[in-house]
Amino acid sequence: MNKQMALEDVLGEVVSIEKLPEQGCTSEVSRVVTESGTYLLKSAFKQKYREWLKAEAAVLQNLSEKLIPVPEYHGFYEEKESSHLIMSFEQGVTLTAALRAAETQTEKISLIRSFGRLLQKLHEGELIFQCEGDWLDRQLARAQVYAESGQSDGNLELLEQLKSSRPAAVKQTMIHGDCTTDNVLVTDGEVRMFIDVAGMTVGDPRYDEALAIGRFTGNSEWMSAFYEGYTRYKITQAELEYFNDGLYEFF
Ligand SMILES: Nc1ncnc2c1ncn2[C@@H]1O[C@H](COP(=O)(O)OP(=O)(O)OP(=O)(O)O)[C@@H](O)[C@H]1O
Ligand SMILES: [Mg+2]
Incomplete structure (x- = not known):
């Protein structure tokens, strides 16, 4: 056809x-x-x-x-x-594109703050899907399949490290599962919608947080703005590295 x-x-x-x-x-x-x-x-x-x-x-x-x-x-x-x-078909542009197009620092700060707010709402919201066991267990198992079949940037050595250095568990919440600035849409100067939601499930909210800030951790103004919107928890450097530089390599 x-x-x-x-x-x-x-x-x-x-x-x-x-x-x-x-x-x-x-x-x-x-x-x-x-x-x-x-x-x-x-x-x-x-x-x-x-x-x-x-x-x-x-x-x-x-x-x-x-x-x-x-x-x-x-x-x-x-x-x-x-x-x-x-x-x-939704109106709006990705946050990545909106940040590129924004002309003033004030505009950018306001966009980042609203990204934090949207993620806060997701993580504090009701659990809409069933919790299917431990999310991190499932991700590590998927990572293994991808690494063994040569379908990921991460290798088996990194995977072993991730398995033996799991961060202490936190309460699972609804998560996006690939929460970068590419996968949220901006309309009228605010981040209002999630796209690319294959990984949305009940899981570890630190994964979203790590991917959300992963591209601007060196920018202290943007980091502050994000945490004005996202007030529920601030990941540690070790958690950031575990999720953004570690687990994310496999997906
Ligand atoms: N519902 C939608 N309405 C309008 N534009 C959309 C919509 N969904 C996606 N887009 C546009 O298409 C682009 C790609 O979409 P999406 O992020 O879902 O796919 P992808 O990037 O190929 O997936 P992945 O991140 O897995 O590579 C987005 O950046 C956005 O510009
Ligand atoms: Mg995408």
């Missing part, structure tokens, strides 16, 4: 399909216009990323009408060599 026919099975007649100028690293994203609305088509081709996309579809489906701001689910289908997720 060609791309348009498969899509039309879900959405009805398609008026246009256009690849977005800003692409992610694991998928191809397009804007699809139909008579009834505008949608985001996210397609994946490699097996690992097809699995992630399927997980993302399940998260979006389970979250519909729930309390966490994410795009709305419209469909998921698989073809022989590819998988496709259809969701609402």
Whole structure:
């Protein structure tokens, strides 16, 4: 089936399909216009990323009408060599792009503060998914599979280190699971929505915190702004390194 026919099975007649100028690293994203609305088509081709996309579809489906701001689910289908997720097309740009475009330091600080606030809300919010055992156990097991099959930057030596130096457990919360500035959207000067939510589950909130601040830990003004919004906990340097420089290498 060609791309348009498969899509039309879900959405009805398609008026246009256009690849977005800003692409992610694991998928191809397009804007699809139909008579009834505008949608985001996210397609994946490699097996690992097809699995992630399927997980993302399940998260979006389970979250519909729930309390966490994410795009709305419209469909998921698989073809022989590819998988496709259809969701609402959302206004806004990633926080990475918004920070690049912001002209003043005040604007940037305000964006970072609102990122902290959104993450705070997620971590303090109700547990929407079932808690399926220990999240870190599951991540270390996945990391092992990726490392053994050469599908990650992390190697088995680093993995052994991570297994033997686990940080003391904290209360698990809802987490995003890949909470970088690339995976949140800004509208009207505020970070308001999570995207790329394949890893959203009940897990260790320090992983989100570490990835959220990972790109600006050297910027003390931005760090202060983040923690004006995110007030529930401040990770230690050791926790930051464990999650951002350690575990994240495998994903
Ligand atoms: N629902 C949406 N509405 C509008 N634009 C979106 C939407 N979802 C994603 N985008 C755009 O597509 C880009 C890529 O999306 P996403 O982060 O989900 O994929 P990805 O980066 O390929 O995934 P990964 O981080 O796993 O590599 C985003 O940076 C954003 O610009
Ligand atoms: Mg992304």
